[in-house]
Amino acid sequence: MQDTPQRLLIIDDDEMLCHVLDRAMTRRGYQVIVAHDAEEALALAHRHQPQLATLDLKLEHDSGLKLLPDLLDVVPDCRVVVLTGYSSIATAVEAIKLGAVNYLCKPADADEVLAAFDRQQGDPEIEVAEQPPSINRIAWEHIQKVLQEHDGNISATARALGMHRRTLQRKLQKRPVRR
Template identity: 45%
Template sequence: MTAPTERLPHLVIVEDDPAFGRTLRRSFERRDYEVLLCTSPGELAELLKTTQFQYAVVDLKLGTESGLTCVQMLHEADPDICIVVLTGFASIATAVEAIKLGAAHYLAKPANTDDIEEAFGKREGNAHVPVEGRKTSIKTVEWEYIHTTLAECNFNISEAARRLGMHRRTLARKLEKQQVK
């Protein structure tokens, strides 16, 4: 793997799904980004020793590891990097943690290159976004509570199930059912 050249915007994609990672990489390369792809926090740590990036796309769940670790590493390496977190398991708790750790945006999958590039361009918040009350269903409250617990357990499903007082398979089924598509 070669280091990015100086003339193109540098982007790192941290994604454990090989097909999605390759697709995203090719799409950004067609838009004149110099892209490096890695699949874990360990691989990212090695890349950061030799390469600086202007942009990063990080999957929230990297196998058994948390993408939040990557967000933290990227932000510590360069506080000006624009980080977009992608997830199929969107929750308020993980969105808040990602932003606190240095992410600029948090997008639910499936997100395409247009969505991600748009997020790169929005580094500041928007005070004019309408504040609307929404009715919260019991399912939404349960979903957010589950994800808060998951985040507290660093996405360890067994530990989260224990804390929630449910069987691991039951929790896994709930997560599969509610996955954002």
């Protein structure tokens, strides 16, 4: 590793995940800084100019996708990996378009995160699914796409989908369905 440790900004509202990832990355020689919301993340990015960042897609009161361009405005050379427990094709595509170098589904361990920072190219050998996604997974993906189109606004998304807002909220509280 280098003489000066690389600075890693962890942005996640899950304090336990932050603690575990902080310890694992510190043991690997990184200087770790932790933020739990967008405002704190931007302030720490200004102050510390991290080379690397992990960004939770769904912060408690903020969207990681909305924060990503602002973070890269503050630290243009920062390599950002988006982590999420709410993965969808739509959010993965948007994260990459907005400047993330990779997108990982939680749970991801420290080695997977470090590998995601280092991957420069796509993998043409990645396995293609044997079966098409389930109808429930397609519905989940569609909801995520429409939610993204409405900047995370639950009421506008519910209107666009023709469903009651509370029904949409219940669906969003569940983990994404398996493929």
